[in-house]
Amino acid sequence: MNMESTDYKNQLIDLESERRVLSAMLHSEEACIEAYNSLRAIDFYSPQHVTIFELTSSLYEREIRPTYVELIKEAHGLGILTSTRDIEDLKYIAQHYIDDGNIKYWIKKVRDKSRLRKFDSFLRKSKQVLEEDLEQDIEQILMTAEEELTNMTALEIDDHVDTPADMARLGYEEVERRFLRYKEIKELHQGVIPLDGLPTGFYNLNKVTLGYKPGDLIILGAQTGHGKTSFALHTANAVAIRNKTNLLYLNTEMSRSQIALRWGSILSGIEHERVRSGEINESELSRILHGYSQLQDSGFYSYPCPNLTPEKTISIARKFKAQKQIDMMIIDYVGRMDKQDPRLQEWQVLEQIVKTQKMLAQNLQIVVMCLVQLNPDGSLQGAKRMKNECDLMLKLSPIPKEEIEESEELKKFDIMPNYAIFIDKNRDGQSGIRIPIFFDLQKQILKDVKRVTI
Amino acid sequence: MAADVRLKSIYDTLCSVISNLHLQMGILSHEEMYGLLSLLDYTFMKKKDPAFMDLLREWQASKTEPEIYEIIKATLLGIDFNKTESVDKNMEIIRSLLRYNNNLRDD
Structure with a gap:
């Protein structure tokens, strides 16, 4: 009997896997990010492991790399894990080394045991219910049990099933919110629509999209040399500098100093070439200094990353979400990402990247903007698949010279537009719209143009 | 993998x-334990600064006057290893102290 009970307990507990996950968290930042995002303290059986996981996660959230040393310092500061026995236990845990690549395997083992324990607890509770009250409504008992069991079989932590009541409440709340906003627009904002998400940096794009919303994947396509990075930094300017929202910018092509110099030009309005060569006067230098002071107070985080892979974007985004609470990530650009599997064709790689980024946006509830390269004929490789995955697909392209010269329509704007943003897909609103803008190539600045005559 | x-x-x-030298044996003070742990992290995990390690070796190899030894130790304990300026500034102080110690011995 005792033997049976020990075997059963062993089925529910896997202390070795718990130690291996904790050890990996203390020795590798990548493993720490993975475990932090996949597990919760309650997934650990041992109370000591719960404490270590909580301390490690807390260090990580505060941007302190959770090494063994930092863990001991943190624990001592809190007056815990101070006995010799605790230190021996910690050393024992730390020495459960794994190859960092195996972290997902060990995390799964910890999570599976945690789910089994929940199931065990459900069975015990159900048995107790039957033993305590024999007169209960059997239908009710079974329905309650079924609901609990259904929740337990949801694989992911964030899985959520909407009941009809949930859906009706959500729907009404959404309509009510929109109704109140519409009233507010009429009464307070005199017709100017407040945004639902982050500002796009363009008046007309704001109007059509109501801003970039959490969970959105936005794809911006442009040909080589046609302003992808300028568009990305224009967006970053609107979101991180003017709106002071935290944003992560991943650049696969440019160096740190190249990105920093671009900002000098964008924020001062001085030609990029002159900023780059240093051909400026003292008053311009002070304008540039003022520009950089805006950048200093902003939410712009830059991560130049020439060897970016889809997997790496996940771990970087998770890290910045946990530590800097970013609301948006821009990937400039996906064509430069390293292939994980050389056998895949270009379109397959792009599809894989785009799918990963959509899931990332939804899981972290951030906006992800991917910049992609258009073919010389303006088409996009793997466009159909990309279009399926994204919420908003934009294409940035120059307006043909002949059209600029001949079009009466374009002459109705305060500045003659030379570029246009084409809304190819918009899940939440109108698409097929072309928004004319002005791209100052020398200053690398994109600008709204206003219609001045009808 | 094996070397790792x-x-x-x-x-x-x-x-x-x-940790045990402080907790179990009481040989190290709280500050000394913190200082050594930080030094351990700095040299192992962050894999930085071979110059710093060379300086520590130089200190250990030299026959330091007791007062100077204590000043160097106090300087080491005061380093904030998360700040490069703090490491650089204190390294310079330790270098000067070792030079001063060598001059004293030469005299």
Whole structure:
């Protein structure tokens, strides 16, 4: 009997896997990010492991790399894990080394045991219910049990099933919110629509999209040399500098100093070439200094990353979400990402990247903007698949010279537009719209143009 | 992989030895334990600064006057290893102290 009970307990507990996950968290930042995002303290059986996981996660959230040393310092500061026995236990845990690549395997083992324990607890509770009250409504008992069991079989932590009541409440709340906003627009904002998400940096794009919303994947396509990075930094300017929202910018092509110099030009309005060569006067230098002071107070985080892979974007985004609470990530650009599997064709790689980024946006509830390269004929490789995955697909392209010269329509704007943003897909609103803008190539600045005559 | 595990194992063992020298044996003060743990992290995990290690070796190899030894130790304990300026500034102080110590011995 005792033997049976020990075997059963062993089925529910896997202390070795718990130690291996904790050890990996203390020795590798990548493993720490993975475990932090996949597990919760309650997934650990041992109370000591719960404490270590909580301390490690807390260090990580505060941007302190959770090494063994930092863990001991943190624990001592809190007056815990101070006995010799605790230190021996910690050393024992730390020495459960794994190859960092195996972290997902060990995390799964910890999570599976945690789910089994929940199931065990459900069975015990159900048995107790039957033993305590024999007169209960059997239908009710079974329905309650079924609901609990259904929740337990949801694989992911964030899985959520909407009941009809949930859906009706959500729907009404959404309509009510929109109704109140519409009233507010009429009464307070005199017709100017407040945004639902982050500002796009363009008046007309704001109007059509109501801003970039959490969970959105936005794809911006442009040909080589046609302003992808300028568009990305224009967006970053609107979101991180003017709106002071935290944003992560991943650049696969440019160096740190190249990105920093671009900002000098964008924020001062001085030609990029002159900023780059240093051909400026003292008053311009002070304008540039003022520009950089805006950048200093902003939410712009830059991560130049020439060897970016889809997997790496996940771990970087998770890290910045946990530590800097970013609301948006821009990937400039996906064509430069390293292939994980050389056998895949270009379109397959792009599809894989785009799918990963959509899931990332939804899981972290951030906006992800991917910049992609258009073919010389303006088409996009793997466009159909990309279009399926994204919420908003934009294409940035120059307006043909002949059209600029001949079009009466374009002459109705305060500045003659030379570029246009084409809304190819918009899940939440109108698409097929072309928004004319002005791209100052020398200053690398994109600008709204206003219609001045009808 | 084997070399990596060996390094991790040395780091973990050192970490627990330092902690026990304070907790169990009372040989190290709280500050000394903190200082040594930070130094351990700085040299092992962050894999920075061979110049710093060379300086520590130089200090250990030199016959330092007791007062100067204590000043160097206090300087080391005061370093904020998360700040490069703090490490650089204090390294310079330790270098000057070692030079001063050598001059004293030469005299």
